Amino acid sequence: MTDAPNSTSLLGRVQARLQIASVAKALYGASLILLIAAVVAVLASRLLGLIPRSEEQPLWLLAIPAVAALAAALFHRRVERQAAARAVDEHAKTKDLFLTLSSLSTSAGEYQPLVTTSAEQKAGEIVPDVVVPFQFGARLARLAGAAALLAIAIFFTPQLDPFGKVAEASRVDEQKKEIENIRKEAMTRKDQLKKEASQAEEESEEIEALLGKIKTDFRKMQPKKIESNAKVLDSHRQDLGDLWKSAASNEQLRRMVNQPISKQQLGGARNQKMNDWLKELQDGNTESLKKELKQAQETMKAMMEAKDPEERKKLASKMQKELQDLKKFANDKAGSKELANALSKAMKSLQAVKDTDGQKGEKMELSEDAMQALKESLELSEKEMEQVADAAKELEKLDEALATLQKAQQLNQKEQLDGSKCEGCETMEDYAELYAQLNGGQGEGDGEGDKDRNEGGGGGIGRGGETPEDNSDPEGYKTEKEKPQIQAGKILLSIKTKEYAEEKDFDPDKMREYQKSISSLKSSVQSAIDAEEIPPGYTDNIKGYFDNIEKVDPKLKSN
Incomplete structure (x- = not known):
């Protein structure tokens, strides 16, 4: 072509x-x-x-x-x-x-x-x-x-779910996202704990340095140098108070340390176990708690190695009970939101493991991720326990130091603070025991005199003698009676001719009202103590003051 x-x-x-x-x-x-x-x-x-x-x-x-x-x-x-x-x-x-x-x-x-x-x-x-x-x-x-x-x-076209597959897939998807968040949060919290641990270590070194200086000064005390002793003790008291306020700024920790150990047997062995945990934690010890957590970790390991689905199910239920006890303790006793949060994440991870156990495909992958999240959450829980225990231990050291310092101040007032008697003392407990013996069990403010508190010359702790008075009238004073501003109470009696009150001088109805007011006032004081950051060494004196003014002749109470 x-x-x-x-x-x-x-x-x-x-x-x-x-x-x-x-x-x-x-x-x-x-x-x-x-x-x-x-x-x-x-x-x-x-x-x-x-x-x-x-x-x-x-x-x-x-x-x-x-x-x-x-x-x-x-x-x-x-x-x-x-x-x-x-x-x-x-x-x-x-x-x-x-x-x-x-x-x-x-x-x-x-x-x-x-x-x-x-x-x-x-x-x-x-x-x-x-x-x-x-x-x-x-x-x-x-x-x-x-x-x-x-x-x-x-x-x-609407999404229908006649066979429940959509709901199941949605639940798995939500669990997957939750597991991812748990792992991310655990990683972030671990990094934060490292920084907090470093800061706590510096504070602990500062506390130890101060305690060492206090013990050194205790050994230098001389009985006759009351003023110089008092100046040194007061300086240490202020330093300890500042450190105590810093350590007790965590309200959760303060409540845990001051929480009384319940003596009731309600709850049986479980409640007793938690009380033992609380007592140890208040002393800065987590041995029993770690033992319980270790048991949960061993249960997790056995669950991972078990081949029989029924055996894995039993082990998962056992582990869930162990974690529930720890979480209940974290919420009710330890009061640690961080520890409770870590244990809550562990329980959610465990639930995801239970829901996807024995599955294939995406669920099998989720089960593996959930198991890893469970492991990481348990490790985080252990670190949270250690942090709470360390903080409680430091706070206990400061409480003990403040109490010991208070005993030293009492001895100083009686000219009995002698550093030469501290040669065998090494720890703050040794000083506390020695000062308690030297005080003879007396508390601050105990007097020895028999005279009325309004009269001079009564023997007691202090340096005062007879109160000098001048009864002359150089300025032409007038004898007047002040009209007090009555706030919450009423006048119980008026003394006109006697220097002290007798039983018949009291109105029984007003006396009962007085007792009621004192009880209400004591409750308010306790609430104020709990709300404010007051070192434990001072709370007894505050409460003791109101205990003393409440003491009344039993005959009057009976009226």
Whole structure:
């Protein structure tokens, strides 16, 4: 066909257009089939609850044109030169002229020049675009309709759950997110605990340095140097008070340390166990708590190694009870929100392990993550215990030092604070024991005199003697009676002729009202002590004051 360039060009262009039309047809068919299949898949997934809506991946829609293009490339019909010649003959009504031309290379005859000349004449009159027109409008419209139907199915088909698979998948998804958060929070809290431990170590060194200086000064005390002793002791008291306030700034810790040990047997062995834990924790000891936590960790290890599902279930239940006891103690006794939070995370991780035990696929992966989160939460719980115990231990040291310092001040007032007697003392407990013996069990403010407190000359702790008084009237004073501002009480008696009151001078009704007011006042004082940061060494004196003013002759109380 080298002698027929026009015909060759015409057939080549028609063949190309036929090839494009063939690929377009295959692409259209594949796309339509895939879109209809996607609509059916979305409807089935939503109405039957096969895949939760939260787990649907919108990117799968991009697979439709990709798969359709691949299918069109593989399965479209190939167009030969004879097919192009036949299309030209049909369009130009040339009675197989171009088909004959396309076959000349394989045929012999004297008519070949004649066919070639005729085809060349006709080729100039034929337009390839008219022979094979591209008419894609209708097909594109149908594809657009199918795509719109798919969009409606995706955005407006409700999610049903006839078999409960969606709810189950949603629960697993929530647990997975919760486990991820637990692990992240545990990691963050561990880093925070490291920083707090470093700061606590510095504070502990500061406390030890101060206690060492106090013990050194105790050994330097001389009985006759009351003023210089008092100055040193007062300086140490202020320093200890500042450190105590800093250590007791954590209200949870302060309440735990001051919490009384319950003697009631309600709750049996479980309650007694928690009381033992509390007592040890108040002393800065976590041996029993760590033993309980260690038991929970061993139970977890046995659960991981167990092959029998029933055995794993029993071990999980056992571990849950152990963690419940620890969490109850953290909330009710220790009052540590951080420890309770760590144990709560451990229990949530354990529950996720129980829910996904023996499952496959995504649930199996969740079970492994939950087990790791459980392990990390237990490790965090142990560190939280250690932090609470260390803080309680430091606070106990300061309490003991303040109490010992108070005993030293009492001895100093009686000129009995002698540093030479402290040669065998090494710890603050040794000094406290020695000073208690030297005080003879007396508390601060105990007097020895028998005279009325309003009279001078009564023997007691202090340096005062007879109170000097001048009864002369150089300024012409008037004898007047002040009118006091009565706030919450009333006058119990008025002494006109006697220096002291007798039983008959009291109104019984007013006396009972007085007793009621004192009780109410004591309750208010206790509330104030609990609310304020007052070192324990001073609370006894405050409460003792109100205990003393409450003491009344039993005969008066009976009225």
